Amino acid sequence: MKLKHDKYKKARGGYSRLLSISCQKCNAPICFYQKDGSGNLRRMYRDRIIEPKISLTRKDLTCPKGHLVGIKMLYEKENRPAFRLFVDSVIKKIVKIKK
Numbered sequence: 001m002k003l004k005h006d007k008y009k010k011a012r013g014g015y016s017r018l019l020s021i022s023c024q025k026c027n028a029p030i031c032f033y034q035k036d037g038s039g040n041l042r043r044m045y046r047d048r049i050i051e052p053k054i055s056l057t058r059k060d061l062t063c064p065k066g067h068l069v070g071i072k073m074l075y076e077k078e079n080r081p082a083f084r085l086f087v088d089s090v091i092k093k094i095v096k097i098k099k
């Protein structure tokens, strides 16, 4: 798994972490995610979602068991498709990347 280095990362200070995202309700894995910059994870950009276990083409973002965790949005500032996450809907764990 490799992190992306691009203008979006640069705009957030050039610092990224890899997170594993799972459902708060049932613990089912949802995807891996490259989080750029500091701060809380409030939305997930489509281009940063890695190895999704679920469909990303629907309006709703759910875990594999159907719990609703977020909703599709467009981050207009960057014209970038994303999912807005509901508060406390997912569990985030930092994944160490081998170099």
Ligand SMILES: [Zn+2]
Pocket (backbone or CB within 6 Å): 023, 024, 025, 026, 027, 028, 063, 064, 065, 066, 067
């Ligand atoms: Zn779930």
